[in-house]
Amino acid sequence: xxxxxxxxxxxxxxxxxxxxxxxxxxxxxxxxxxxxxxxxxxxxxxxxxxxxxxxxxxxxxxxxxxxxxxxxxxxxxxxxxxxxxxxxxxxxxxxxxxxxxxxxxxxxxxxxxxxxxxxxxxxxxxxxxxxxxxxxxxxxxxxxxxxxxxxxxxxxxxxxxxxxxxxxxxxxxxxxxxxxxxxxxxxxxxxxxxxxxxxxxxxxxxxxxxxxxxxxxxxxxxxxxxxxxxxxxxxxxxxxxxxxxxxxxxxxxxxxxxxxxxxxxxxxxxxxxxxxxxxxxxxxxxxxxxxxxxxxxxxxxxxxxxxxxxxxxxxxxxxxxxxxxxxxxxxxxxxxxxxxxxxxxxxxxxxxxxxxxxxxxxxxxxxxxxxxxxxxxxxxxxxxxxxxxxxxxxxxxxxxxxxxxxxxxxxxxxxxxxxxxxxxxxxxxxxxxxxxxxxxxxxxxxxxxxxxxxxxxxxxxxxxxxxxxxxxxx
Numbered sequence: 042x043x044x045x046x047x048x049x050x051x052x053x054x055x056x057x058x059x060x061x062x063x064x065x066x067x068x069x070x071x072x073x074x075x076x077x078x079x080x081x082x083x084x085x086x087x088x089x090x091x092x093x094x095x096x097x098x099x100x101x102x103x104x105x106x107x108x109x110x111x112x113x114x115x116x117x118x119x120x121x122x123x124x125x126x127x128x129x130x131x132x133x134x135x136x137x138x139x140x141x142x143x144x145x146x147x148x149x150x151x152x153x154x155x156x157x158x159x160x161x162x163x164x165x166x167x168x169x170x171x172x173x174x175x176x177x178x179x180x181x182x183x184x185x186x187x188x189x190x191x192x193x194x195x196x197x198x199x200x201x202x203x204x205x206x207x208x209x210x211x212x213x214x215x216x217x218x219x220x221x222x223x224x225x226x227x228x229x230x231x232x233x234x235x236x237x238x239x240x241x242x243x244x245x246x247x248x249x250x251x252x253x254x255x256x257x258x259x260x261x262x263x264x265x266x267x268x269x270x271x272x273x274x275x276x277x278x279x280x281x282x283x284x285x286x287x288x289x290x291x292x293x294x295x296x297x298x299x300x301x302x303x304x305x306x307x308x309x310x311x312x313x314x315x316x317x318x319x320x321x322x323x324x325x326x327x328x329x330x331x332x333x334x335x336x337x338x339x340x341x342x343x344x345x346x347x348x349x350x351x352x353x354x355x356x357x358x359x360x361x362x363x364x365x366x367x368x369x370x371x372x373x374x375x376x377x378x379x380x381x382x383x384x385x386x387x388x389x390x391x392x393x394x395x396x397x398x399x400x401x402x403x404x405x406x407x408x409x410x411x412x413x414x415x416x417x418x419x420x421x422x423x424x425x426x427x428x429x430x431x432x433x434x435x436x437x438x439x440x441x442x443x444x445x446x447x448x449x450x451x452x453x454x455x456x457x458x459x460x461x462x463x464x465x466x467x468x469x470x471x472x473x474x475x476x477x478x479x480x481x482x483x484x485x486x487x488x489x490x491x492x493x494x495x496x497x498x499x500x501x502x503x504x505x506x507x508x509x510x511x512x513x514x515x
Contacts, residue, residue, distance in 0.1 A: 043073045046075070047224065048244070051237050052090075066399075067366050068133055079243040084254065091211065092210070093238055095180070098236060106206060109235055110154025111151060121147075124226070128142065128219075135355045142195050148482050149202050153502075157206035160503060164176075174514075178207075179508045182260075184200070184212070185214075186214070186264040191422075192318070194226060200497070201226070204262075206506075210241075212241045214244060252278065256281070263284050264505075269492075292449055292492045293444055294451065295327075296450070300332040302455060305342060312350075313477075319423065320424040324479060327420065331431070332431060336430040343428065347404045350362050353401075365423060371402055374405070378416075381407050386408065406428065409429065438466045438467065446488070448469060448492035451474075468490065485500075
């Protein structure tokens with residue numbers, strides 16, 4: 042069921058040279074296969090292929106790009122039942138979630154393909170009647186992209202589809218922990234007719250591959266999704282050759298539940314959102330602030346729903362939450378729970394590792410956790426929900442905005458006035474009011490402060506792969 046992982050260089054699927062690392066099934070800890078590691082020679086070939094392909098792909102009319110991308114989207118949809126088990130085996134999430142992720146990935150490809158036909162530019166009225174002023178969008182060039190393991194379909198597809206639709210060529214390095222999903226999606230592009238060299242897929246030791254590609258002058262754009270420290274490093278490296286960057290660096294999303302909210306509905310919505318993908322979601326609600334008169338009722342209902350979640354291997358038909366991605370994630374969550382307890386917080390449900398096979402952890406609810414505890418100041422990236430009370434609007438805004446992270450935020454209220462006020466007051470790139478649906482193909486996805494800059498999705502996501510050119514023609 043799990044395929045052999047190969048490089049894609051200049052339209053050819055190629056084996057590695059024997060260097061690499063095992064790909065582990067997080068549900069068992071057993072090896073699924075090996076991920077090959079790129080050498081300098083492999084990266085040089087990918088760079089040369091991308092550079093050559095860009096010269097012709099940039100001239101391909103948007104109508105033709107859209108046709109190819111529509112075919113690629115159709116192929117992703119046709120192959121969902123083939124790719125979904127692969128995604129689940131290497132990442133761990135329930136196969137039902139894998140199907141949803143792949144469906145969303147296909148929608149992204151289709152949307153970018155359609156949108157590239159509408160990269161219009163504009164005409165600016167001139168002060169001189171004999172001069173015509175034009176503003177146009179042109180593809181930026183060769184793109185280097187780096188994506189993590191938590192969404193092995195959606196995260197790389199945003200980068201691949203955006204770059205290809207804009208007329209760029211791209212070298213993408215997915216996570217070595219989840220390489221096969223990205224490879225299967227790349228196969229859909231190849232089979233749809235994307236020319237050789239436009240899309241190249243490599244794997245390898247992250248620091249080596251990223252540093253090598255960042256030094257290459259031919260790379261003009263970098264798109265990265267990952268941690269704040271690595272993002273800052275890549276920004277410094279990009280400065281050496283003045284590469285443009287899009288950085289999605291994670292967050293620590295506050296969710297604010299006001300007394301006038303539908304408490305039962307809010308709890309149901311938030312449990313589903315919090316424990317999706319075992320909490321390994323950069324926009325998952327991670328800091329829960331509940332107004333004091335509703336606090337006890339919300340904690341009780343939230344914990345009741347959490348305790349009922351069925352945890353098991355993602356490939357199992359009844360599993361509602363799969364394992365964490367790795368042993369290090371289990372250790373990290375254990376550390377957050379231990380620190381919260383020591384700080385005075387209480388475990389309402391969960392709090393323990395499950396079994397000795399695989400990387401399973403109980404869905405966990407904490408209450409009365411001090412704002413100084415690690416789980417309130419560091420992104421936990423796992424199935425752990427700290428819930429604390431608040432009194433007033435101004436108080437909760439100050440607490441929610443206290444971190445240097447600003448990716449997503451959520452609020453639940455029955456008051457339109459409160460919903461408007463909190464959405465204006467919160468410092469985040471995306472805000473959901475009575476909804477967690479803040480990510481769609483047609484809307485911009487991105488954060489502020491240390492959560493990064495730039496956007497994926499929407500017209501902003503397409504423009505991120507273009508240069509703006511002004512033309513004054515007399």
